[in-house]
Amino acid sequence: EVIREPIESLETDAVPQLQQSRRLKNLNFRAPSPANSRPDVKSFKTTGGRLPIDWVGPTVVLADIAFILACSVFVEFLYDLSISGADRTLAEVGTSNSFAAALIAGGVMILTLWSSGSYRPDKLLRFGTQARAVTTRWLLGLTVLVGMLFLMKRGEQVSRGTMLLFAVNGWVLLIAWRFILASRLYRALESGRVIGHPTIFLGV
Helix, strand or coil: CCCHHHHHHHHHHHHHHHHHHHHHHHCCCCCCCCCCCCCCHHHHHCCCCCEEHHHHHHHHHHHHHHHHHHHHHHHHHHHHHHHHCCCCCHHHHHCCHHHHHHHHHHHHHHHHHHHCCCCCHHHHCCHHHHHHHHHHHHHHHHHHHHHHHHHCCCHHHCCHHHHHHHHHHHHHHHHHHHHHHHHHHHHHHHHCCEECCCCCCCCC
16 A cells, blocks of 8 residues: 555656647647757758748747838838928838838847847747837837937937837837737647657656
């Protein structure tokens, strides 16, 4: 009887662990690699077109850059078109000071998010955590941008209306992107479109 009790307790404790291991196995979600690891180009060719989990973080970084720059260009273009009546093309807007300002603010946000590990797949699945991280880093990037414009005495070369619209619309766009990303990434892991590293589950 003394020997049976530990054995029965081990069996009952092992059931939740095995169930959790099966759920993780069905999701094809393996332990994420460190945030500073480089994706292997050959891994994409050997997985039948499915996205390796190491590629998720860099892909989101590229998407963030594209969204921030596109938001900057279209906000300034629409602001000039509706307020000042300017007839500049999108190519001319892309070479303006506001575009460079977007690079600074977005660069600070992305670098700080990357250094804190916020681009790891397990962090990208948590929308609440991502919303807080993006908000704080976006405000930090805007603060650095305003400080640089003040120190370099270039504030008069950037439209205040454009910068305000860029700050608000850029934040809304990034939060909406993170909400969509969290749900799509979970579905991709569940369906096997994103695959992780092979993992051995040890049980009792």
